[in-house]
Amino acid sequence: xxxxxxxxxxxxxxxxxxxxxxxxxxxxxxxxxxxxxxxxxxxxxxxxxxxxxxxxxxxxxxxxxxxxxxxxxxxxxxxxxxxxxxxxxxxxxxxxxxxxxxxxxxxxxxxxxxxxxxxxxxxxxxxxxxxxxxxxxxxxxxxxxxxxx
Amino acid sequence: xxxxxxxxxxxxxxxxxxxxxxxxxxxxxxxxxxxxxxxxxxxxxxxxxxxxxxxxxxxxxxxxxxxxxxxxxxxxxxxxxxxxxxxxxxxxxxxxxxxxxxxxxxxxxxxxxxxxxxxxxxxxxxxxxxxxxxxxxxxxxxxxxxxxxxxxxxxxxxxxxxxxxxxxxxxxxxxxxxxxxxxxxxxxxxxxxxxxxxxxxxxxxxxxxxxxxxxx
Numbered sequence: 054x055x056x057x058x059x060x061x062x063x064x065x066x067x068x069x070x071x072x073x074x075x076x077x078x079x080x081x082x083x084x085x086x087x088x089x090x091x092x093x094x095x096x097x098x099x100x101x102x103x104x105x106x107x108x109x110x111x112x113x114x115x116x117x118x119x120x121x122x123x124x125x126x127x128x129x130x131x132x133x134x135x136x137x138x139x140x141x142x143x144x145x146x147x148x149x150x151x152x153x154x155x156x157x158x159x160x161x162x163x164x165x166x167x168x169x170x171x172x173x174x175x176x177x178x179x180x181x182x183x184x185x186x187x188x189x190x191x192x193x194x195x196x197x198x199x200x201x202x
Numbered sequence: 203x204x205x206x207x208x209x210x211x212x213x214x215x216x217x218x219x220x221x222x223x224x225x226x227x228x229x230x231x232x233x234x235x236x237x238x239x240x241x242x243x244x245x246x247x248x249x250x251x252x253x254x255x256x257x258x259x260x261x262x263x264x265x266x267x268x269x270x271x272x273x274x275x276x277x278x279x280x281x282x283x284x285x286x287x288x289x290x291x292x293x294x295x296x297x298x299x300x301x302x303x304x305x306x307x308x309x310x311x312x313x314x315x316x317x318x319x320x321x322x323x324x325x326x327x328x329x330x331x332x333x334x335x336x337x338x339x340x341x342x343x344x345x346x347x348x349x350x351x352x353x354x355x356x357x358x359x360x361x362x363x364x365x366x367x368x369x370x371x372x373x374x375x376x377x378x379x380x381x382x383x384x385x386x387x388x389x390x391x392x393x394x395x396x397x398x399x400x401x402x403x404x405x406x407x408x409x410x411x412x413x414x415x416x417x418x
Contacts, residue, residue, distance in 0.1 A: 065353050066353075066378075071375075079374070079376055080375040081375060082321055082322050083321065084323035084325075086367060086369075087357045087369045087375075088374055088375045089374045098324065138321075139319075140320050154317075155319050155320055156313075177320075
């Protein structure tokens, strides 16, 4: 990895999607019904499924990862040309990005390219989609949690 | 005067017990590896009394248990009513250490290769994780022991091996609560990973038999 700063210790308590959605209490993972996954959403790793969930949480598609005042953006990485999602990063108010790396640590990275794969450099493929929602939105995570319980 | 009923009791151990017979229980604060009565049932005479209650006696070897049972048989022959209420055996097995080492090696290999992945469905497809699942029920106590020691991504492996999911809906994704749900599941079923300080696989043999004489 390049151009990053460690911001937490390793933990398995949450993953990149949880982190992007400010929910460090739960691991959002379609891999098993033991993990949290919005009720009714398909339990697969397909990009379309994730985008559908994010739209339910108040996000809308946008064209790039430029900083827009009043909005929070996330970037979705894919190692399969956009078929499946492999990582989600969240934009910070200063325009940098923050990521939770699997069950490892949280980092702040200055750009999205820090986590892309190129040549022998490991990474999460390429950024396939950007989404944004107004800052301070309770992205419906609470609503979904309530409908589930 | 107590009513005396004659009942013949035979020595109950026939042949070696397989590793899959071993369960794990918490008895009086002690974690003990056991062989449940139900596993012994097939080895017992058809008229062998079923377990009903709990009493304990500790023996240093299987042979000692056999001697104890022989004593019961003699007592029964002498006219005492004898009921074996519960019988547990626990013993260390050298193969357990090998099993533990294999589990540790596979988990470390898996974590090194996949720790940066975001989704468990991807991670669980790694050969090392599939190999853990392939180790089968024998590793359940070991995995639960790992979970007691430190958080770990054992959930899919346990679910795949046991076909169970004890995690309640409100605890989904909450690692600490998921862990506790599995540990409770293990306790309820008698799985206990190890006794504190137990050098698993030391090769020593010991036994714990729970039973009692009952005079009607």
